[in-house]
Amino acid sequence: MTSKVSSSPVSSLVVGVDVGGTFTDLFVLDESNGTARIVKVPSTRGEEARGFMNGVARVADSAAAIATIVHGTTVGTNALLERKVARTGIITTRGFRDVLEMRRRDRPQTWGLRGSFTPVVPRDLRREVDERVLADGTLHTPVDLDQVRAEARALLDAGCEAVCVFFINTYANPENERRAVAAVRELWPNAHVTSASEVLPEIREFERCSTATLNASLQPVVGGYLSRLESDLRAQGFGGELLVVQSNGGVMSRQTASDLPVRTALSGPAAGVIACAAIARAAGFPNAITGDMGGTSFDVSLVADGEAALAAQTAIEFGMVIRSPMIQIETIGAGGGSIASVDASGMLQVGPESAGSVPGPACYGRGNMRPTVTDANVLLGRIAADRPLGGGLLAALDAEKSRQAIEEHVARPLGLDVHAAAEAILTVANARMAGAIRLVSIERGHDPRRFAYMPFGGGGALHVCAMMREVGVGTGIVPRYPGVTSALGCVIADMRHDAVQTINRPLTEVDVADLQRRIDELAAACQQRLDSAGVRFEAVREVIALDMLYAGQTHTLPVELAQTRGQPLTVDAIRAAFESAYTAAFGRVLGGIPIRVMNLRYARIGVRPKFDLAVLAPEGEGSVAPLGTQRVFHHGQWHDATRYARLDLPVGTRIDGPAILEQADTTVWLEPGFHAEVDAHGNLLVRPS
DSSP states (O other): OEESOOOOSSSOEEEEEEEOSSEEEEEEEETTTTEEEEEEEEOOTTOHHHHHHHHHHTTOSSGGGEEEEEEEOOHHHHHHHTTOOOOEEEEEETTOTTHHHHOSSOOSSSSSSOOOOOOSSOGGGEEEESOEEOTTSOEEEOOOHHHHHHHHHHHHHTTOSEEEEEOTTTTTOOHHHHHHHHHHHHHOSSSOEEEHHHHOOOSOHHHHHHHHHHHHHHIIIIIHHHHHHHHHHHHTTOOSEEEEEOTTSOEEEHHHHHHOGGGGTTHHHHHHHHHHHHHHHHTTOSOEEEEEEOSSOEEEEEEETTEEOEESOEEEETTEEEOSOEEOOEEESOSTTEEEEEOTTSOEEEEEEEOTTTTOSGGGOSSOOSOBHHHHHHHTTSSOTTSOSGGGTSSOOOHHHHHHHHIIIIIHHHTOOHHHHHHHHHHHHHHHHHHHHHHHTGGGTOOGGGSEEEEESSSGGGGHHHHHHHHTOSOEEEOSSGGGHHHHHHHHOOEEEEEEEEEEEEGGGOOHHHHHHHHHHHHHHHHHHHHHTTOOOSEEEEEEEEEEEETTOSSOEEEEOOOOTTSOOOHHHHHHHHHHHHHHHHSSOOTTSOEEEEEEEEEEEEEOOOOOGGGGSOOOOSOOOOOEEEEEEETTEEEEEEEEEGGGOOTTOEEESSEEEEETTEEEEEOTTEEEEEOTTSOEEEEEO
């Protein structure tokens, strides 16, 4: 699991750590000589820090040898999904305690009137005080600080561990909210006090309330986890920087992550997309669709022109909206541990329920007796039971238990042979995954045939050919280490901080001098965040954009400004940029309708030192002898698939299917009618023969 392995006695190691449901993956880069290696250890569900520390212990003799640790974490996401967040209160403007619950005009079930929503903060913990700021920023009613203090004490008496102060229209004037937050912090016993105008100074009251409230409820959970983690690392001699991956694919300091934990939602999957974008660019494919298949889920994203697509907001669950820039990722319950069953109507279903890592698939022999996608792959010979997953972390897989589970729960109810039933499980799983790929491509105006498909995660490479067939993709790219791609992304990702400020004016009334002043203020605030991380940058770049629309429209269009520092902005240049973006999105402009500028968005990116991905390529020349053959059931018949040790294959090697390519962190199933070639970076380029 090593490329040109080397150790160094000085603090020269940069370690990316991704904690998954089954395994904790570490990618280790030695900056002193550009070498890299990977480490996998079992995750400890509910005690993620223990699995993290077990992995760090295998990186070096002492944590003092590590200069930087970059962590992709799902602690915040899991806390929201499982509703295991801190008891939180809200102090808000009188008359607006129900903003969090009213939401938008949506419902859990699009068709029909069924469904319910339970806000993360119950109504009795949403308290009101007298204050009012008008939409134009006019201070109508100063905040009553005595009421603020009284309500804060009442929330403490009710057992609240965190509090969010959310006042109406504070995107236009945060003065009342600032005074209230200062008063609360004087008496609150911990640092878990969130100001909505600090987290999201942007128009739209529900989104600001939801984002700030979720941030407050996560502060004790994520902040406590990161503090314990850093304390454990320091106790082991670690003297470097602990950084955390954000949902936007950038990296932030541990303290910033503790202050703004809402930005860690989708942290782990975002790191994987960043790695895939870098790998695809290096391989000569600027357009790629990524598919992360882990133990529980299948996460899909799209990379166009070398850049991952960003969304302005996401919903972790119905009604739990987070408005913060994040990589667009679609997730379905179709991982290796997804459970297959036959429903009351006789239909075969795969997922979303998962066996997870504990007890895991039936073949793990840990008590689960229901079949999973992994069990189907084992029974059909695509995963060899005597060469288990995880580099030997599981001593053996029990193929007989896979057979029994599939026979009882799928084959008998459907009247199928057990192998046909196993193949049916994979067919359904593949169809669901292909649907997710179409969602991020075809339904967003992209032709998937113009993209390469890059599977990663522990199970992705088993389904690469199936996804190519289902969607019509011409090339598949299997990274050198698919199972640790997210950990690699942690090492690759740049530092990044995003900020937003509402403008809400017609374009003709925009004061470009005031706009430039706001840009400079956001740049200074973001630079301060970058400086606080204590990390070396090769360069600093910025992204400036405006959310714009035509008068009367509801949804904005992000318009990036190709501004050169030192050259003043002009209204004409902004109009031209908007019309160009609008034409690209909708094919035409709407002449004669006024244009409105809603928000200013700013991102400051600290470019971290990069390493040449060619260091991952295999050393040596010539061909490698096969390890033997393996019987694989495919499309209703048995095939003799040639087995190879994937990491031993030299650059330029061509393998024709059917073939099984094995490595510690994944298995590649190369179907009949496909071939693969090892490129200069150690990737497998899979194509139809």
